[in-house]
Amino acid sequence: MPSTTLRNFVLELNRARSAEFCSPDAVDARRLYKKRHPTRILVFKCMDGRLNLSLLTGTPVGLLYPFRNMGGIFQLGCPYLGRLVLDLKEEALREGCRTLALCTYHFSKGSMQRGCAGHKYDIEASIIDADRLKGEFEAAFGYSQQVSAAIVVGVETDEDALSFHSNDGDFYVSEDLDLSPDEVYRKLADVYRGMSEEILNDLIPLVIGNQAYIRKHRAQTRHITELVHGENIIGVGRGMDWFLLPNRALFIGPYGTCWGEAVKVAGNIVLNNIRSGLVPEEDGCLLLISAPYAHRSELGMARLKARFLAEEATRALRQVEGLQFDTLAGVTALETRFYREL
Template identity: 40%
Template sequence: MDTYSKPINERIDWLFDLARRHSAAYASPEAYLARKRYLAEHPTAILVLKCMDGRINIPIATNTPTGIIQPFRNLGGMFNLGWPHLGETLEDAVAKVVSAGRRTLVIITYHFSKGSEHRGCAGFNYCTDAARAHTFEIKAQVEALFGTGHGTVYPLVCGFETDEDAILLHGVNGEVLNMAEMTEADRENLMPRLAQLFPDMPGQVRADLLPLLLGNLDHIAEVRKMERTLDIEHREWMICIGRGFDWLHMPNLALIIGPYSPDLADPIRKAAGIIESNMQAGRIPADGFLLLASAPYDDIGVDRARATLKARFMCEFAAEVIRKDYPTLAEKMHAHTAVLSWTSRALEMI
């Protein structure tokens, strides 16, 4: 019996066990040293702006170790760097990287399905052109914030095709590199192709982008061996709100909403609608869903106390939105609140 078909209480128990196992693995000496070694070899920090859609899991799609890529999620990948919390969070992340003498690659994504328009992005009413256009608007905002010279912060627009988990890179000259069209024979030519697509990208950033693309090439090959009839459809059975969910390193489990939009109720409503649709279509059991709010903290004491208050607020806020707009669905809601230690990635229920 697969995880999706289990009763809700068993799914929740399985999920929290997954979080415990992830923390234990993340904090192990071997994993700690592996991350240190990876960052020493590939010092560019990688931030990814992406949709809350559970099928969009860049670390898995690129075979990248957990803890390397920092995600920012919202409905449809819709962002505005004028949003106070988002702009400050992004600026703070870049400032920490710059102070260590490193560069930042900001990957701005949209997603679509080559097999069906209606497996695309619901946030943009399944219009890929609109989703793609929005990513270029975000790119312009990143440049307005960090400069157009791209010497320190490089904004990169990427598509994500969900049927095969393939990455598409949009070059500065309008050319698109679709990893689904690459073959094993193209591996040796990827670095020259990147130089052609992004002549203004610092060499170190190109070198650090390359492992993600090679990993994506390997991942696509594995995906093509699978039967993905259900996996390419929405099968999420949980709504996550907040930050600190990179331990959810399995695709299509959760709709993850970052705490960035001034209108936080909108993505919550959309996520609840997807959960309800999943139940009605029989893609997940109709016995319940999980609402999980999380806020990360760096230090014990005041910082953890602040995270606790924030997580509780987000859980109560999201639950109230769902009760108001989806009262029948709300009866099946299992709400949990947690904080997450950035140091150990331990999820602590509160």
């Protein structure tokens, strides 16, 4: 589809996703889920379009808080990122809830070259960075794992299988697909021995959902194009968890001073996808910009942020020789997930 058609596709997808998000069934499902599993879960992950934890755990949109960057590399000392994390933690405490950070890395068991390009396909380097981020959380918020906790989680992208790690052991969901919720709890408690019971309980639905997702895909034959990069949309900003299409978009949050470099890397990935035939050349590339706002009083600032992100991301992508792209910039209302073009 030409880039103009790609723009329309994204806007139509958002309208459908927003309507679904606002439907009475979806609203009630989120309320029930939050009542039963109140822990606020932050997910730190790579920009890779294959990584969508809401999808591979069956978690309703809006209940996981995603943060994206190249290679899943983050520094909590980044003023913008640190402020976002602190605000989410403080908001959770006001609601009487705990906070859990999933510091993820990803890899492919079938081919090293299907792993994380941001870490030059080095699994050990990916794990080291995830563990470093976990350490930063603990340095900032404490080590007790009673109110705020951080853990290292792996994502094996051939099966979209989660794994949980600590110094006390490992739990690979793909190796235990038939565990009951009680058995899942005991597995997690063995890996995270000092963790709050409430946080452990709130991890259970992620595991149960991932078990179901893996079983579903094992019953099917996944085409190789599902296992490698196939993106032709580059999302920059926040508030795009409604997208929910695997392997169609690379997402980058504006965290740190080098996020423009991540945009360039994303541009080269898309260009390679087009040149290798994984994406039809006529489909083109779309730069998708989103700045979220929670209240109408924040709308003006969100528009300014969207324009700033569009200018900086465009400047970065123009350095990718041979890449032709269109730009769609807008703001996302967090209450409805409705995206409005500027």
